[in-house]
Structures are given as structure tokens and as C-alpha cells.
Amino acid sequence: MITSLSGFPEWLPAEQIAEQLVIERIRRVFELHGFTPLHTRAVEPLDRLLRGGDVEKEIYVLRRLHADDDDAGTGLGLHFDLTVPFARYVVENAGRLTFPFRRYQIQKVWRGERPQEGRFREFTQADIDIVDRGDLAAHYEIELPLVIAEALAALPIPPVRIQVNNRKLAEGCYRALGARDVPTVLRIVDKLGKIGPDAVERELVAHSGLSAAAARTCLALAEIRGRDVAERVRKLGLTGELIDDGLAELARVVDGVEAVWPGLVEVDLRIARGLDYYTGTVYETALAGHEDLGSISSGGRYDNLAAEGTTRYPGVGMSIGVSRLLARMLTQVTASRSVPTCVLVAVPSEERRPEADRIARQLRSRGIPADVSPSAAKYGKQIQYASRRGIPFVWFPGAPDSVKDIRSGDQYAADAGSWQPPEDDRWPRLVGVLEEKERNE
Amino acid sequence: MITSLSGFPEWLPAEQIAEQLVIERIRRVFELHGFTPLHTRAVEPLDRLLRGGDVEKEIYVLRRLHADDDDAGTGLGLHFDLTVPFARYVVENAGRLTFPFRRYQIQKVWRGERPQEGRFREFTQADIDIVDRGDLAAHYEIELPLVIAEALAALPIPPVRIQVNNRKLAEGCYRALGARDVPTVLRIVDKLGKIGPDAVERELVAHSGLSAAAARTCLALAEIRGRDVAERVRKLGLTGELIDDGLAELARVVDGVEAVWPGLVEVDLRIARGLDYYTGTVYETALAGHEDLGSISSGGRYDNLAAEGTTRYPGVGMSIGVSRLLARMLTQVTASRSVPTCVLVAVPSEERRPEADRIARQLRSRGIPADVSPSAAKYGKQIQYASRRGIPFVWFPGAPDSVKDIRSGDQYAADAGSWQPPEDDRWPRLVGVLEEKERNE
Known part of the structure; x- marks a missing residue:
């Protein structure tokens, strides 16, 4: 890998061939599952990008070099993920698409954040999403992690474990603990792996209005993983309709995947996902022996990202961080020439x-x-x-x-x-x- | 095709599959000829982009949205072609590459120009280039149009004709006619198809310092195509060493291609190519029955685009305008599902x-x-x-x-x-x- 420009990796020829072989294997699995290929333009109107959640600081804005100063702004920015452009594409073309609509999308995305190991300013993502009009069948939340796991199993990498949580469960618990601003709580809990439990507790008390005791319950909740999840949540004194719904959805996903691929998924209530648009099941993926890399494939269900008038287009998607995975893989795997x-x-x-x-x-x-x-x-x-x-x-x-x-x-x-x-x-x-x-x- | 944002085309699902099939056929031909796949980052430093020729007005510059005003500029712009980034990549990695280096590159490029039929602000190009260190063998100028023609013949489109000219010949002629600013003459003659001979003559007199008689000789020169080129150039009273070199190179390319694929190429002295960096053979490609589309594949030899100290990396390349071709093709060809x-x-x-x-x-x-x-x-x-x-x-x-x-x-x-x-x-x-x-x- 060469980075003559910080955060913008480029590969040497053998690595480029290896990257192409990796992408072809992923693509083939997606296509065998009937996902149709899609490319969207690299740019989106700024207002649409800004609706995508807590990403303001990361957006690259486009200006024309030699237009008059007044006219140089284009109102356009480079997309920072493939879900927001996809949702826009679906709404714009709803009349010409057939639903449920299954697509995969392998493209570069750009984020103006500070580069660090495994994080780039330009990187490739490989996404699959299924979107329907009106309602989205729950079985797609079982199908998606199975497809992603099959794609990853086609690569010469260690096995993966997919961690699952549910936004309704999280939101129900945080509300039961007295939180008013659930997105803020989610964003703080999402930093657990980075800043540790003490800092998360301090930030929860300082920024989310939770009591110290409630913040500690949040941390106890985040430690729940594996089996008997419902029982352990109730033992923390947390109950409510939203919690029941979330627990039921979580059990359905885990049981459904388990029946096909034992051991692939596990419940992990620490998984929060930073992006605002998830409304139900959320996924992260750990690569065995490379947990320090963070999640190599994430996603979730979003019921409100795409809507036109009173018509909703709920969806569920997962995204493989191809560049992050490759940067690690290419120290061990290359092309034969x-x-x-x-x-x-x-x-x-x-x-x-x-x-x-x-x-x-x-x-x-x-x-x-x-x-x-x-x-x-x-x-x-x-x-x-x-x-x-x-x-x-x-x-x-x-x-x-x-x-x-x-x-x-x-x-x-x-x-x-x-x-x-x-x-x-x-x-x-x-x-x-x-x-x-x-x-x- | 959908263009909810002017100049940024997006395709419907069947069209997207058709696009992918088209790109795969092109790729396969390139790979059968031993061209290695390459992706470069989407951005380049502005000063490098500005050295690429007459493109200032077309460049999209990146700013970070939420950086302080002083700090928002990144000094980066989106690439407007794939040749300039490739030349940069070669110089940067010269020590890790093997020469002659043959690569293909299929990527999006961006130009902030006003959109018109067949011209987009975001579009896909498919390039092949061969670059060597020091000297570049002349036989590569014969190989390139053959590879491009084979790639285009793999698509369900009418046959193509590749027009060839030579910058040395053009420069020699323009100098013999008294031109001091050859690039300006080239740029004006390049507009012949768009603005017609009378306007070209007026512009040559007004902006390039040529006499009216010399301007008319330029137009007579631009009418030369087909056979007996050397004789017809000399009949216009144009002689000199650069002209002899250009004519010899032109004959070598045409004879070399003709021996393998009769009728594929023809000399056409109207071909000028706007970009400054070509130094010898230049190519354009007309699609039979769709000449109004303009050239669907262009390129040429560039001896001075890439250099580091005293080491030159001369190259020859051609680029297929995939989006332009698809926009036309997809009215007649689609995917079976x-x-x-x-x-x-x-x-x-x-x-x-x-x-x-x-x-x-x-x-x-x-x-x-x-x-x-x-x-x-x-x-x-x-x-x-x-x-x-x-x-x-x-x-x-x-x-x-x-x-x-x-x-x-x-x-x-x-x-x-x-x-x-x-x-x-x-x-x-x-x-x-x-x-x-x-x-x-």
C-alpha cells in the first residue's frame, strides 16, 4: 500500500489484482443471492447528506474552480456511505422499480475525518440492502447476515462472528432509565470500545442527563451477550413494550440464523451503531484474531430513511468495509502474479x-x-x-x-x-x- | 437513464446490469492482452491537475464542510481524466513497478462543464496505457488501437473506424506556416467539427497570429485523409524535419495496423486532440452511423507527461468513453432481466x-x-x-x-x-x- 496522500490509499499492481479477486468473490456471492448491481453518482445534495446523521464534520463539499465566487458553490458533497444515496435512488425511482428491491453496491465513499490505522478518507464499501414499499418482511433480517457471512467465507480470512442488537430494545431500556435524548446515549455507548466504561459513564452523566446509577445500568446492559438475554435484561429491572418488542425481534433473528449457521451470530447489547437511521436490528462483525480492527461489516434495519409523502420504504442492509479488510489481508494474501x-x-x-x-x-x-x-x-x-x-x-x-x-x-x-x-x-x-x-x- | 441531477446520469436496474456486462467484456479483452488492473484515488493535488492542459474551468475542488474557513480548503480536486493520475502514480512508484508497465483503468472522472447530449459531469472511462522508462518502443502505437478495436468489437455496437494523426506532423506544418503558438492553433483546429471551417479560419487569424492564407492552408491540411498523405502535404508546400518525422511515424502506425486489421485505421489530419500532453501519434474513434456522437475512444502518445529528475516515462494510451457509448447503446441493447x-x-x-x-x-x-x-x-x-x-x-x-x-x-x-x-x-x-x-x- 502507498499513501502519498494521507488517508487516500493506493495499491501496487499485485495488490490491485488481489483486491479485484476479493471484490469478484464478494460480488459473485451477492449475485448468486439475486442482489442486482447498482452504482449511484458520487455526489449528493448537501441537505440530503446532512440528514444522514452525525456526519457533518466528515463531508467533502464540491466547488467549481473557475466559476465566479458567488457561483462556485455547487450545493453538492461526496457521499460518505452507500445507504443514504441508495435510499434517495429508491424514492426517486420508486415507480420504475419492483419491490422488494434487492441490490448490492460496491463503490468508493469519502470521509474528511482524520486518518488513522484502518480508517481512510477514501475507501471502498460493499453493501447489500433489501427495501420494500410499505412493510418489510422480518425474514430479511435473518437472510442478510447469512449472505454477508457467505461472502466473507469466500475470502481467505479467519472466521467471523456477527454481533446483533436491537434499537427498540436499546431505546426501551434507555427510556426506562429516564433518558430523553436516546440518540445521544447511543452515540456515547457506541464509544465503549474506544474510551472504556469509566469515560462512557462520565459522558453519560455529563451529556445525556442520566443519573450515575442509570449510567451504570447502561454499562451493565452493554455487558450482556450470548444467551438468556431477556432474563438478564429483566433482572436489571428494565421492562416495557418497546423492550418486549426488541427482545422478540432479537430472538427471532438469532434463532433464524442459528438454524442455518450455528454459532454465526450472538447477541451483544454493546452494539449501538453510531448512525441515526437504524430503527430495529443492528449488526456488527468481528474477524477472529483481528478484533482490534473493529467491525468489518455493519448495518441494520431502517424503517424511516426513505419516504415519499405517506409511502415508507423500510429497508435492511449490511456493508462490508472492503478497504479496511484489505489493508489487513494484504499483509498475508496477495495475487500469484x-x-x-x-x-x-x-x-x-x-x-x-x-x-x-x-x-x-x-x-x-x-x-x-x-x-x-x-x-x-x-x-x-x-x-x-x-x-x-x-x-x-x-x-x-x-x-x-x-x-x-x-x-x-x-x-x-x-x-x-x-x-x-x-x-x-x-x-x-x-x-x-x-x-x-x-x-x- | 435518470438524471435527477443534471450531468450525473444514473441507470435503472436492467441498464445497470447491461453496463456491468459491457464493462466486463472490455475488461476481459484488456486482461487477455496482459494489461493489469489499476485504480487510483479520485483526488489529485490541484497543481498537478492544472498541469494537465486546458481544463481549469472543469475542475471540481474539495472543501471540508465544517473545518474553520482558513482550513476548509484541501488543495485537492477530483480527477478529470485517468491519464494524469496514472502518470503521477507511475512516477511515485517507479521503483516498485516493472517497465514497460501496461495497465488498464476503468473509473469515474468528473468535469464541471455544462452538460449536453453525450457529455456528463460524472462519467466512466476505460483506459489502457503502456509506459516505459527512458524510451518507449514504437510498436506499442500499433498495438493500442488494435486492443481498443478488439474491446469495442466485443460489444453489440456497429463497427468502428480509428482516425490517426501525428502531433509532430501538425506542429511541423503549423510552424512552417509561421505559427508561434502551436497549442493555440491545435485547440482552434480541434473545434472544426463543432464550429465549422469559416469560424476556425476567423479564430486562427484573430488568436494565433496566422495570416489568412496560412489559416486557409491549415484548413486544407485538415481535409487530408486516407492515402497519399505525404504527397498531399508536400503539395501544400509544407516541408521540414518535423514534418518528415511525423509522416514516417504516421505511415508506420497505419501500415502496422493495416497488416493485422485491414480498414481499421485511416489517416485524418483533422484530428488534433485538445489536451496539451500529446507529442506524437493521436487517435480518435468514430462509430459507424453514430458519427454525431463524436469520438468514442481517443488517445495518443505522450513523451513528457511523466518525468522525475532526468528520467522520462514516455507513454501511449487510449480511453473508451464508456458512459457516452452506453447512453447511446442502451436505447438499443439491454440486459435480458x-x-x-x-x-x-x-x-x-x-x-x-x-x-x-x-x-x-x-x-x-x-x-x-x-x-x-x-x-x-x-x-x-x-x-x-x-x-x-x-x-x-x-x-x-x-x-x-x-x-x-x-x-x-x-x-x-x-x-x-x-x-x-x-x-x-x-x-x-x-x-x-x-x-x-x-x-x-
């Missing part, structure tokens, strides 16, 4: 370049990526061109032609109209970094 | 949803995209869910299961562990819009 090329066709002399070009065309026409040597240098130098890029085969025009596996040194006669590379060599693959280093030595 | 889904599994009753889920998982595990009905409504309504999205098959759980091709009405017993859809139905395909409309009637 730094170019797509499987075969380099050598050039015996510049006069015979057309012959080399013809061979390359014949290989490509059968789906074998091929490049032609840049010059008619000595064969040793042409082989070096291949080996520096990890290209496994060099093809020598002749009568007959021959092909050399430059890893083993094996060379044999071959015909460009019928030769096949081993299937594993045709395109670059994801491999362990160590494996790759050994190969290069 | 608006979702990836091949099979909708019907739900007999909510109690039996887990059974439907199991069937869908079994189909997906064999690479068949499957979705499960949102509700246990009457089967007619569930079939409607499929037909509205163009999903070809509905699966009915039972003993035995059965599957219905809802286009033909055929229904037969099937097993989710072995059934295969026709290969053409597994994933969405590109189809004619008319064909698709007929199917839906």
Missing part, C-alpha cells in the same frame, strides 16, 4: 515480431492471456521480463514452437492452436504472501 | 420457508443464482414476482419438486441437486431492446 498475463511470447528478432503477435492472438482467442516481449533482446532477458512479473510461461516461436514453464524450467514443443496451461495458471489467483515470497527466491 | 436471479423458489407457506431456503442454497452451491419468494402468497402472485423481474424459472417445493419455465409455461419434476438451467439463462445477457420488449408482451 502482478499481471494477468499467463504466457509471454518471445520475439526472436524484430523482423519476426508479426509471427510472435500471431501466436499471442491465437492464444488469446482461446482465452489464454498473452503478452509479447517488448524487444528482441537475448532470450535470457526476455525470460527475465516474464519472471519479474510472475508470468509462468514463455513461448518460443520456431519450427516447432516450444513453451517453457520458467518455474520448473521444463520446456516442450507446443502448438498455439491447442496448448492449454494448467487451469490454476490461466488467471492470477489469491495466494499466501509467504508462499509468493518463497517462489520468488 | 433486471436481476441476476435465474430461479425464484416459491414458498408454499411461511412454515415451509426453511424448505424453500434449503432448495435455494442447494442451487446457489452449484452456481445457479436463486432467490426465495418474499411471501407465501398465492402461486400466481409469486410467479408474477418472477415475471416482473424477467426471472425465467420458478421452483415449487413438493414431493417431488418441480420447476416451471414461465416463458413457455413448461413445468416438470426436478431435483435441486442436479437440475441445470440452459447455459444462456444462468446469468443475465445483453439482448436487443426490441427483443426484450416483445418478450414482456
Whole structure:
């Protein structure tokens, strides 16, 4: 990874291929589940972005460079997530979409915040959402974490655990404890992992109007995870209709997922999610052994983000933090080569370049990526061109032609109209970094 | 296409799938030719963008929304093409790249210009470039238009013709005619298609210091295309070393391409390319029957765009205007359905949803995209869910299961562990819009 501009990571060629392979695996799982691809424009009107929650400080605003000063403002900003643009797209095109509408969206987003490890100013997210008109069936809250877990299981990373909470449960509990400004309580509790319980207790008392005792109950609540959640919440003396609803929804999600993928999800009442728009189930995802990375896939149910007149478009979504995940993965996984090329066709002399070009065309026409040597240098130098890029085969025009596996040194006669590379060599693959280093030595 | 924000097009779901299929076909051709994928960040320092030529008025500048006024400027702008960021990336990472470096880059770019038909403020380009350190072999100027033509031939569009000119030839001619400010002459001649010969002649006299006679010779020069170019240039009384070099390079490119793909390229001395950075061969591409669209793929050789100290990184590149092409194509071509889904599994009753889920998982595990009905409504309504999205098959759980091709009405017993859809139905395909409309009637 290179960061010549702080917070704007760029990858070297082999890493770029690895990133593309990772995104393709994610995409394939999403498409197998019937999610349709969607891209939205990078910009949104500022007022729409500002409705998205506590994100003001993070927004990049666009101005035109050479417009008159009065006219330079565009009223547009870069999107900071993919949920807000998606909700806008749904409302704008409601008449032309079919509901429930399932889409995935893999795009860059931008946040003007201070860069830190694993946090970037420009990064890629991979989102899935299901939105319906009027009501949204509850079974989609079970489906989403299963799809995300399947996508993550398609990557060469450790297993994940998805933590689930419910906004109704949280809100019911905070209200029962006397909180008036529930979003503020949620935002403070969300900082638990970062600033620790003592600081959270202090902030709750100082900024949310809760008593010290109520703040401590909030902390006790945040410690509840795993089984017997309903019983433990009631033991804290917290009851009410909203709490009952939240507990029922939570149990339904956990039981539904558990029946298909035992051990994938667990209740964790510490999960709060900073963004305002969630109204029910919320998710975070921990990568085993990399818990310090924070959640690699988060989301939840939002009933009020998209609405037009009296029509609501409730949705549920989850988002994989592709850049955050990659920044960690790419220390351990890379691409098997730094170019797509499987075969380099050598050039015996510049006069015979057309012959080399013809061979390359014949290989490509059968789906074998091929490049032609840049010059008619000595064969040793042409082989070096291949080996520096990890290209496994060099093809020598002749009568007959021959092909050399430059890893083993094996060379044999071959015909460009019928030769096949081993299937594993045709395109670059994801491999362990160590494996790759050994190969290069 | 929807444009709720002028100049920022967004596509409906079937169009989005069609766009993705188009981009995948382009990508595959690029990768078969050994071009490696590259993404650069969306932003560049302003001073770098401003060195890119006559683009000042088009740049979007970023400010942070809530920073103090003094601090809100970031010094960053959105890139307006993919060549300038690529040249920056090459210089920055020269020590970690292998040369010649071949990359493709498919990304959005932004221009703050006034939107008009076929011109957007946000659009997607698909670029290929080959850059070397020190010198760049001339055969790459033959290879590039062949790769671009192969990528375009993979799309359901009419054939293309690539027009070629050479900056050395143009500069030599303009100097021989007494021009001191060659870039200004190039920029004015570049407007020929837009404003016509009379206006170009007037502007040349008014702004470039050429005499009326010299301006008319410029126009005569711009009319030269096809064969016998050298002779016709000399007939205009234009000679000199730069002209000879330009003519020789032009002949080499045309002869080289002609030997492989007869009729693909033609010399057209009207081609000027507005951007300052080209130094030799320049290309534009006309789509047969859609010449009004302007060039759908342009580029050229640039010897001085990237340099570090005394080391130069000369390159040659071409860029497909994907959005411009799609905006036109999508009136005639679309995706065979608006979702990836091949099979909708019907739900007999909510109690039996887990059974439907199991069937869908079994189909997906064999690479068949499957979705499960949102509700246990009457089967007619569930079939409607499929037909509205163009999903070809509905699966009915039972003993035995059965599957219905809802286009033909055929229904037969099937097993989710072995059934295969026709290969053409597994994933969405590109189809004619008319064909698709007929199917839906």
C-alpha cells in the first residue's frame, strides 16, 4: 500500500489484482443471492447528506474552480456511505422499480475525518440492502447476515462472528432509565470500545442527563451477550413494550440464523451503531484474531430513511468495509502474479515480431492471456521480463514452437492452436504472501 | 437513464446490469492482452491537475464542510481524466513497478462543464496505457488501437473506424506556416467539427497570429485523409524535419495496423486532440452511423507527461468513453432481466420457508443464482414476482419438486441437486431492446 496522500490509499499492481479477486468473490456471492448491481453518482445534495446523521464534520463539499465566487458553490458533497444515496435512488425511482428491491453496491465513499490505522478518507464499501414499499418482511433480517457471512467465507480470512442488537430494545431500556435524548446515549455507548466504561459513564452523566446509577445500568446492559438475554435484561429491572418488542425481534433473528449457521451470530447489547437511521436490528462483525480492527461489516434495519409523502420504504442492509479488510489481508494474501498475463511470447528478432503477435492472438482467442516481449533482446532477458512479473510461461516461436514453464524450467514443443496451461495458471489467483515470497527466491 | 441531477446520469436496474456486462467484456479483452488492473484515488493535488492542459474551468475542488474557513480548503480536486493520475502514480512508484508497465483503468472522472447530449459531469472511462522508462518502443502505437478495436468489437455496437494523426506532423506544418503558438492553433483546429471551417479560419487569424492564407492552408491540411498523405502535404508546400518525422511515424502506425486489421485505421489530419500532453501519434474513434456522437475512444502518445529528475516515462494510451457509448447503446441493447436471479423458489407457506431456503442454497452451491419468494402468497402472485423481474424459472417445493419455465409455461419434476438451467439463462445477457420488449408482451 502507498499513501502519498494521507488517508487516500493506493495499491501496487499485485495488490490491485488481489483486491479485484476479493471484490469478484464478494460480488459473485451477492449475485448468486439475486442482489442486482447498482452504482449511484458520487455526489449528493448537501441537505440530503446532512440528514444522514452525525456526519457533518466528515463531508467533502464540491466547488467549481473557475466559476465566479458567488457561483462556485455547487450545493453538492461526496457521499460518505452507500445507504443514504441508495435510499434517495429508491424514492426517486420508486415507480420504475419492483419491490422488494434487492441490490448490492460496491463503490468508493469519502470521509474528511482524520486518518488513522484502518480508517481512510477514501475507501471502498460493499453493501447489500433489501427495501420494500410499505412493510418489510422480518425474514430479511435473518437472510442478510447469512449472505454477508457467505461472502466473507469466500475470502481467505479467519472466521467471523456477527454481533446483533436491537434499537427498540436499546431505546426501551434507555427510556426506562429516564433518558430523553436516546440518540445521544447511543452515540456515547457506541464509544465503549474506544474510551472504556469509566469515560462512557462520565459522558453519560455529563451529556445525556442520566443519573450515575442509570449510567451504570447502561454499562451493565452493554455487558450482556450470548444467551438468556431477556432474563438478564429483566433482572436489571428494565421492562416495557418497546423492550418486549426488541427482545422478540432479537430472538427471532438469532434463532433464524442459528438454524442455518450455528454459532454465526450472538447477541451483544454493546452494539449501538453510531448512525441515526437504524430503527430495529443492528449488526456488527468481528474477524477472529483481528478484533482490534473493529467491525468489518455493519448495518441494520431502517424503517424511516426513505419516504415519499405517506409511502415508507423500510429497508435492511449490511456493508462490508472492503478497504479496511484489505489493508489487513494484504499483509498475508496477495495475487500469484502482478499481471494477468499467463504466457509471454518471445520475439526472436524484430523482423519476426508479426509471427510472435500471431501466436499471442491465437492464444488469446482461446482465452489464454498473452503478452509479447517488448524487444528482441537475448532470450535470457526476455525470460527475465516474464519472471519479474510472475508470468509462468514463455513461448518460443520456431519450427516447432516450444513453451517453457520458467518455474520448473521444463520446456516442450507446443502448438498455439491447442496448448492449454494448467487451469490454476490461466488467471492470477489469491495466494499466501509467504508462499509468493518463497517462489520468488 | 435518470438524471435527477443534471450531468450525473444514473441507470435503472436492467441498464445497470447491461453496463456491468459491457464493462466486463472490455475488461476481459484488456486482461487477455496482459494489461493489469489499476485504480487510483479520485483526488489529485490541484497543481498537478492544472498541469494537465486546458481544463481549469472543469475542475471540481474539495472543501471540508465544517473545518474553520482558513482550513476548509484541501488543495485537492477530483480527477478529470485517468491519464494524469496514472502518470503521477507511475512516477511515485517507479521503483516498485516493472517497465514497460501496461495497465488498464476503468473509473469515474468528473468535469464541471455544462452538460449536453453525450457529455456528463460524472462519467466512466476505460483506459489502457503502456509506459516505459527512458524510451518507449514504437510498436506499442500499433498495438493500442488494435486492443481498443478488439474491446469495442466485443460489444453489440456497429463497427468502428480509428482516425490517426501525428502531433509532430501538425506542429511541423503549423510552424512552417509561421505559427508561434502551436497549442493555440491545435485547440482552434480541434473545434472544426463543432464550429465549422469559416469560424476556425476567423479564430486562427484573430488568436494565433496566422495570416489568412496560412489559416486557409491549415484548413486544407485538415481535409487530408486516407492515402497519399505525404504527397498531399508536400503539395501544400509544407516541408521540414518535423514534418518528415511525423509522416514516417504516421505511415508506420497505419501500415502496422493495416497488416493485422485491414480498414481499421485511416489517416485524418483533422484530428488534433485538445489536451496539451500529446507529442506524437493521436487517435480518435468514430462509430459507424453514430458519427454525431463524436469520438468514442481517443488517445495518443505522450513523451513528457511523466518525468522525475532526468528520467522520462514516455507513454501511449487510449480511453473508451464508456458512459457516452452506453447512453447511446442502451436505447438499443439491454440486459435480458433486471436481476441476476435465474430461479425464484416459491414458498408454499411461511412454515415451509426453511424448505424453500434449503432448495435455494442447494442451487446457489452449484452456481445457479436463486432467490426465495418474499411471501407465501398465492402461486400466481409469486410467479408474477418472477415475471416482473424477467426471472425465467420458478421452483415449487413438493414431493417431488418441480420447476416451471414461465416463458413457455413448461413445468416438470426436478431435483435441486442436479437440475441445470440452459447455459444462456444462468446469468443475465445483453439482448436487443426490441427483443426484450416483445418478450414482456
